[in-house]
Amino acid sequence: MAYSDGRAAAGFDRVARGDLGYSPRQVEKFMERARAYLEDSSAPPVTSREVRTVSFDAVRGGFDASEVDAALDRLEDAFARRERDELITESGEEAWLREIGQLAGILRGRLVRSDGERFRRPSSAKAPSYSTDDVDAFCVRLLDYLEHGSPMSADEVRTAVFRTVTGDEGYEETQVDAFLDRVVELMAAID
Known part of the structure; x- marks a missing residue:
């Protein structure tokens, strides 16, 4: 119709x-x-x-x-x-806070890694990948959001765009995308 x-x-x-x-x-x-x-x-x-x-x-x-x-x-x-x-x-606010705390801890563990070390490199030298500089800069912003409450919205994470590079010059796209999905999950649960 x-x-x-x-x-x-x-x-x-x-x-x-x-x-x-x-x-x-x-x-x-x-x-x-x-x-x-x-x-x-x-x-x-x-x-x-x-x-x-x-x-x-x-x-x-x-x-x-x-x-x-x-x-x-x-x-x-x-x-x-x-x-x-x-x-x-069903379980009380403490259960929700524990769940949020667990997820935030997992995410933070990756965010505090050194620049260039946060995600794996693609297995193929010719595979498209995300610019490590772009992703690392975004991760610094995410860490600032988690640790200091700097303003950031789930929509900013959903619409993040990174330059495409080739192979091991960047991070594997699927791993970065999966991580950002978890960030959105956390942000949506908090807001």
Whole structure:
């Protein structure tokens, strides 16, 4: 179903017919599942981690990826708040603080490593990787956030961009991305 202004039933604009966007069928199916759980906790559960890691196929004329991603960010934050509140209700604030403290400790352990030593290098000399300088500078900011409460938002982490370099001149992208996912998890649980 589409609206007269060209938006799909899920409320997202479609990209031009020849451009790539997210699969409308997959997006609508996931959003329906998430909405059902948000409205009724007895529905099949959806977690903030699941929202953060969901991916959709690229199809011609699909949903605008930036609109869907922005909606997913808001949805992830809502589920993270819900998970925090449920943990506090079920186990008390001390349990939540312990969980947050554990995750912060794990993250801090990597952040305090020396520049150039925070993440592994790609296994292939020709593989694209993230600039160590860019990632290390971002990690210094993250450490300042954790240790001194410097302003930083989960959206800044979600949208961080690093220059691409080749092979062992940079950090392995998948490891950096997985680490940043955990940072977002922590920030969403705190805020």
